[in-house]
Amino acid sequence: MTTLFISDLHLDGARPDITDQFLDFLSREARGAHALYILGDLFEAWIGDDDPDPDKRRVLAAMKQITSGGVPCYVMHGNRDFLLGKRFCADSGAKLIDDGTVVDLYGKPVLLMHGDTLCTDDHAYQRLRRIVRNPLVKFVLRNLSLSQRQKLAARMRAGSKAHIEAMDTAAPAIMDVNNAAVDKAFRHYGVDCLIHGHTHRPAVHELTVDGRKATRIVLGDWYDQGSVLRWRKEGFELAGLRRG
16 A cells, blocks of 8 residues: 655646646556645645635545545645635545654554745745634634735745746845754654745655754645655655556
8 A cells, every 4th residue: 555645736727637647647556556645735825715716626626535445634734725614624535644753564653744934934935824824814714705815825936936036046045944943843743854844845864853863855836847755665756656
């Protein structure tokens, strides 16, 4: 049996090819998995569980099929879909997990994160994150009209794109994790293995924290980089999608 990890799908009605690829993944490989973990940014934007977007409804129905078939699906909030809530869980059959969850993978404790909290050098982003994740702000957002939330999501996407382009040009290292923040996470959770996404820099990093060997596995952009982590009792593999 294989436990699957993916992140940063950024599903969007404007990109049906990405949705089709995810639905194909669910109907093929994910159907036979021990469990599926989605570590943030499943959607490019999630404006609330009442969003009637037919593309999103199609995704939820497909997720419900595999969860009803006995494959547990765990979803973590990302920086794009932090308003995923109870109705999303009911409609998809998925379970929301905290950013910073330790799971047992065949006897090994492994820390799961989205990864954005590790990018502490990006001060502008961290300030925005603290604002939008404030419970009061989230309450206000959820109580805006659907059209208001749609307009706000469009502005936030445009702002995020501009910020990423500016940072990639001026100081691309700022968009990556801060090594001290990574070490702090290992110490806080008492593990020697971390899986996260967000940075779109897929790799397996071997490092040393307080004299102990540790491993940081970074999931890439799921569509463009085809990044899937497959974890079995014998070990793990970070590779691409299986097609056809």
